[in-house]
Amino acid sequence: MKLNKKILYTGFAAALLLSACGANGESSTNNSKPNSTSEVEKHNASDGQSSETNTDNQNEESTSNTAMTDAITTQSDAQDYTISVLPGFTLTSEEPGRDSLYSDENSSAFMRIETKQQEEDSYEYLLENMQEVLKASSEGVEPTETTDIFKEDAGSGMKNVKSYTVDTNEGPVTGILYETDNKIVRLTIYDTLDEQYKTDFLNMGKTIK
Numbered sequence: 001m002k003l004n005k006k007i008l009y010t011g012f013a014a015a016l017l018l019s020a021c022g023a024n025g026e027s028s029t030n031n032s033k034p035n036s037t038s039e040v041e042k043h044n045a046s047d048g049q050s051s052e053t054n055t056d057n058q059n060e061e062s063t064s065n066t067a068m069t070d071a072i073t074t075q076s077d078a079q080d081y082t083i084s085v086l087p088g089f090t091l092t093s094e095e096p097g098r099d100s101l102y103s104d105e106n107s108s109a110f111m112r113i114e115t116k117q118q119e120e121d122s123y124e125y126l127l128e129n130m131q132e133v134l135k136a137s138s139e140g141v142e143p144t145e146t147t148d149i150f151k152e153d154a155g156s157g158m159k160n161v162k163s164y165t166v167d168t169n170e171g172p173v174t175g176i177l178y179e180t181d182n183k184i185v186r187l188t189i190y191d192t193l194d195e196q197y198k199t200d201f202l203n204m205g206k207t208i209k
Contacts, residue, residue, distance in 0.1 A: 067086075067199075067200070067203055068084055068086070068203055068204075068207070070086065070087055071084035071085055071086045071087075071204065071207070072084065072085055072087075073085075073207075074091050076091065076093070076099055076113070077092075077093045077099075078093040078095075078096055078097070078098075078099065079093075079097065079099060079113070079114075079115050080115065080183070081113075081115050081183070081185075081208050081209060082207075082208070082209050083101070083113070083204055083205075083207050083208045083209075084204060084207035085101065085204060086200055086203075086204060088103065088104050088105065089101055089102065089103055089104060089200070089204070090102060090104055091113075094112070097114060097115075097116075098112060098113070098114050099112070099113040099114075100112055100113070101113060101201070101204065103197055106192065106196075106197075108170065108190070108192070109171075109190060109191055109192050109196070109197040110189075110190055111187055111188065111189045111190070111201040111204070111205065112187065112188040112189075112190075113185070113186075113187060113205075113208070114126075114185070114186040114187075114188075115183050115184065115185050115186075115208075116183060116184045116186075117182075117183060117184075118179070118182065118183065118184060122184060123160065123177070123179060123184055126177055126184060126186050127162055127177050130162075130164065130175040130177055130186060130188070131143055131164060131175070133175065133188065134164055134165070134166045134173055134175050134188075135166070137166060137168055137173045138166035138167065138168050138173070139168075141166050141167070142166075143164035143165060143166045143175070144164060144165055144166070145162070145163070145164050146163045146164065146165055146174070147163075149161070149163040149174070149176055149202065150163070150176065150178065150202070150205075150206065157180050157181065157209075158178045158179070158180065158206075159178065159179050159180075160177075160178060160179045161176070161177070161178040162176070162177045162178070163175065163176040163177070170190070170192070170193070171190065171191045171192045171193045171194075171195070172189075172191050172195060172198075173188065173189065173190055173191070174187075174188070174189040174191070174198070175187070175188050175189075176188075176189070176205065180209075185208055187201075187205050189201045189202075189205075
C-alpha cells in the first residue's frame with residue numbers, strides 16, 4: 001500500500017512538472033512572435049521608404065528631361081562651351097569670358113555664365129569671388145549655402161559643386177560653381193521675387209559642355 005502511494009505521488013508530481021514546462025514553452029513561443037512581426041514590419045517600412053525615394057528621383061529626372069525637349073544646343077560666341085537653350089531665352093556675349101542667358105519676356109531675369117580653364121587655385125579664387133558678388137548684390141547680407149541645386153553624379157560630369165544664395169529686393173540671386181574634366185563653370189542666376197525662371201535656368205545650366 002505504501003508502495004502504491006509512492007507511485008501515485010511520483011506520477012502526480014511528474015504530471016505537474018510536464019504541465020509547467022508546457023506552459024513555459026507556449027509563453028516563450030508566444031513572446032517570440034511579436035518580435036518577428038516587428039522585424040518584418042521594419043523591413044517593409046524601410047523598403048517602402050527606399051522605393052519612394054527612388055520614385056521621387058526618377059520623377060524629378062523625367063520632368064527635367066521633358067522640360068528640355070524643345071531646347072536648342074547653342075555655341076557661345078565668346079567662350080568654349082555649348083548649352084541647350086529653351087525657347088523664350090536668348091544667349092548673348094556680355095564681355096570676354098562672360099555671357100548672359102536672359103528671359104525674352106523679362107530681361108531682368110538672367111543667368112550669367114563664366115567658364116575658366118583648370119588652373120591652380122582658380123577654383124578657390126572663383127568661389128571666394130562668387131561669395132563677394134552675392135554679398136554685394138544683397139547690400140552686405142552674407143550668402144547662405146545651399147545643397148539641393150545640382151546633384152553630383154558620374155553621368156552629369158559635375159564635381160566640387162558649391163552653391164550660395166541671397167535675397168534682394170528684386171529677387172533671389174544664386175551663385176553656382178562646379179568643375180568638369182576640362183573647365184570650371186560659374187553661374188549667377190538673377191531671378192524674380194516669385195522665382196519664376198529658376199527651374200529653367202537650372203535645367204539649362206546642367207547642359208553646359
